[in-house]
Amino acid sequence: MSQQSQQPQQPATIDPTAPAAATAGTEPDINEELAGLYAEVEGLREQLTELEALRSKNTELSDQFLRAKAEADNARRRADDDVAKARKFSIEGFAQDLLAVADSLDAALAIESATAEQLLEGTKATQSQLQSVFERNKLHAIQPAVGEKFDPHQHQAISAVPAAQEANTIVNVLQKGYSIADRVLRPALVVVAAPQ
Template identity: 35%
Template structure:
């Protein structure tokens, strides 16, 4: 802004100098003629000096008016104001876009985590179908072991039956170790309260000691895979006493 005022002042001073120069030359030549012709050069010189002084006295006001007009008419103020407004608008838009970007990033990360959990879950329960097929094998082994009388399991009278029982027992133990390694666990609900989520009631029965709703008979044990029931236990439940 000061540069604009300085340029306006310099221009006005140049115009004033250009206006005063002819008067000075006329004064000079008039003085020379007067000296030559014998007229009064002092009065004319005084008149020229008074005109120059009057012009100089009027100069500050004219310079100020010219400077104010140059500042008022200059388009830089409006341009700067418009640029500031545009900068504020762009900053607001940038803030909105940044907020949208952060929200989209958070949502993408959430979806990625859900996908990772789903993949881990699928890996965890990928053997569910295979495990169900092996449960029948466990049931058969249990029936085979239970069919051998207690006295024959350790008796040397029938060594072949004893060896067969020991071999089946070892196979059953190893199979259960593999089940436990992969999160497959067998549950025997005998004497526990009936739970419809993991038990399948086949019938009701009387029991002289246990409370109603207690599992008093187990036909087939249940299994869970990583705490998820994959086969409910088939049980008989103590019935409620008639009122």
């Protein structure tokens, strides 16, 4: 055996400052870790506060949306009701005006011993009343003159006859038409000159 192998091994010396150094080296790591966790917690708290604010804003906007939707629905319903009432009662004024004409006709028929002159006079008065009602309600007669050019928007040709006037002009009016405002209710029935 060699001399080196026979020499007793000396115990390793422990440096008494070593644990303190090791502990001192780990303390800043824990403090840094705690500080990082604290900052993360604070960041999460801020995010939670923002999330609660966003939820509150979302609830507020949802309420506003629902109210606006309800108001729009109510406005649409009111408009639909107004349109339905306008359609239903739009003729009311015209009908009320016609009541006077109906009364005049009833009064004329109630006279049993009326002369032809009285009947003619009453008929003319009733026709005048009717014309007045038509004017008030913008109902206009379409009565083209003989020789006027045929207008398919206002006239309806019943027949075409040979005539000494220009083709497609009115020869005779069989029945006058009527329009309300710019809309034709009934075209005038006419006879037109045939092309030669």
